[in-house]
Amino acid sequence: MNDTLFLLVALVSGFAAGVLFFGGLWLTVRRLPTMKHPGLVFLLSYVVRLAVVLGLVWWLSRGGLPAIGLCMAGFLVARFVLIRAVRSAVGGEPEPGASAAVTSTSSPSGDDSE
Numbered sequence: 001m002n003d004t005l006f007l008l009v010a011l012v013s014g015f016a017a018g019v020l021f022f023g024g025l026w027l028t029v030r031r032l033p034t035m036k037h038p039g040l041v042f043l044l045s046y047v048v049r050l051a052v053v054l055g056l057v058w059w060l061s062r063g064g065l066p067a068i069g070l071c072m073a074g075f076l077v078a079r080f081v082l083i084r085a086v087r088s089a090v091g092g093e094p095e096p097g098a099s100a101a102v103t104s105t106s107s108p109s110g111d112d113s114e
Contacts, residue, residue, distance in 0.1 A: 003063075007070055010060050014071035017056050018078025021049045026086055 028045040032038040053075070060067045 006063050007067055010063060010067040011070040011074045013056055013060065014074025015078045016074075017053050017071070018075035019082065021053055021075070022079050022082045024049045026082065 024045060028042060032042060035041045057068060057071060060071050
């Protein structure tokens with residue numbers, strides 16, 4: 001396989017690995033509330049997803065740093081694509097300034113005393 005084709009394969013493979021990794025994460029998190037052993041399910045899901053991604057990166061490492069870099073670029077593009085897809089599927093964009101994290105009830109100065 002020539003170098004250009006291998007780099008294209010690296011980019012597409014990185015995108016596919018990102019869809020598998022982040023899509024698998026989303027499916028796992030959605031199903032955790034109905035699982036009997038959610039911690040074990042999450043751990044197994046993580047190990048499988050990580051093994052696939054690391055195996056792919058190891059296989060692509062024969063192409064050197066450009067192949068690994070393109071693989072990671074494809075992986076990150078898949079992340080952003082899936083974030084947009086999931087947001088639109090579950091209720092749209094968050095309000096400007098809204099955080100996905102749980103908000104704290106402490107005062108901005110850090111002083112929680114009344």
